[in-house]
Amino acid sequence: xxxxxxxxxxxxxxxLVLSILAEGESYGYAIIQEVRERSGGxxxxxxxxxxxVLHRLQRNGLITSKWxxxxxxxxxxxxxxxxxxKKALATERQQWFAVHETLAQFWGPDPCLT
Amino acid sequence: xxxxxxxxxxxxxxxLVLSILAEGESYGYAIIQEVRERSGGxxxxxxxxxxxVLHRLQRNGLITSKWxxxxxxxxxxxxxxxxxxKKALATERQQWFAVHETLAQFWGPDPCLT
DNA sequence: TGCAATACATCACATCGCAATGTATAAAGG
DNA sequence: CCTTTATACATTGCGATGTGATGTATTGCA
Numbered sequence: 001x002x003x004x005x006x007x008x009x010x011x012x013x014x015x016l017v018l019s020i021l022a023e024g025e026s027y028g029y030a031i032i033q034e035v036r037e038r039s040g041g042x043x044x045x046x047x048x049x050x051x052x053v054l055h056r057l058q059r060n061g062l063i064t065s066k067w068x069x070x071x072x073x074x075x076x077x078x079x080x081x082x083x084x085x086k087k088a089l090a091t092e093r094q095q096w097f098a099v100h101e102t103l104a105q106f107w108g109p110d111p112c113l114t
Numbered sequence: 115x116x117x118x119x120x121x122x123x124x125x126x127x128x129x130l131v132l133s134i135l136a137e138g139e140s141y142g143y144a145i146i147q148e149v150r151e152r153s154g155g156x157x158x159x160x161x162x163x164x165x166x167v168l169h170r171l172q173r174n175g176l177i178t179s180k181w182x183x184x185x186x187x188x189x190x191x192x193x194x195x196x197x198x199x200k201k202a203l204a205t206e207r208q209q210w211f212a213v214h215e216t217l218a219q220f221w222g223p224d225p226c227l228t
Numbered sequence: 229t230g231c232a233a234t235a236c237a238t239c240a241c242a243t244c245g246c247a248a249t250g251t252a253t254a255a256a257g258g
Numbered sequence: 259c260c261t262t263t264a265t266a267c268a269t270t271g272c273g274a275t276g277t278g279a280t281g282t283a284t285t286g287c288a
Contacts, residue, residue, distance in 0.1 A: 005125070007276090010124065011122045027236095029233095039215075046277070047236080048279080048280095049276050074234065075235075098153065100214055105152055120244085124244060142266070161268085166245085167245095191266085191267070
């Protein structure tokens, strides 16, 4: 259960958040949980790291936010991906694969199991 | 030719250097060139980024260095991976795949073309 | 009443790539 | 010869960013 290095967190936070929002709007706390679930518990994000990421993405115009009150009565800040964000996601994806393929050259091809 | 983001560089520099040295000793300038070649020109490292990485790896006891004079008469600082470095490489590799598999869940399986 | 989970936010600190700068030698071309 | 390019090392100020701590507030359960 070696926790992921700081640099890897930094490199994957943007593409991961954008990918999650690409599937539909969501909010901070839920994103942290989804990352934990989708990674099989391997990725454990902290709120002190995620919120600045969301604010940055919004400041850069990749996502928009809207306060909503859930059925539970709680107030949540929902984020949504816009056109610019979708383009950024495509770029992030392409860059990731470029690096991954280089590393895969040394480590052998991916398991490639579904 | 979108240059790779700073964070991605940071996340891949350690595992890449360790992977290269795992194939045999090498030196700074040659490592920069090998990264460019093995990435098909997609990764362009600067020396101002690599040398601190090498110094850090040595300070952390993952690699050792030794000055040698090449046939050309040039002096080069050759780096070699040690036992601790090999273990660190295995960890880096495992962490990378953990993140990659999570991203791949959103992006679909890898192309898996050679 | 008290504690955990939910839900947001900010800040001091350390880390690290980037671009610039510096030093030095060897090879190639005019 | 001399100039340019490639080789080969190193350091530094700056900006970006995760970490851990801290703060505020509400909901739900025992």
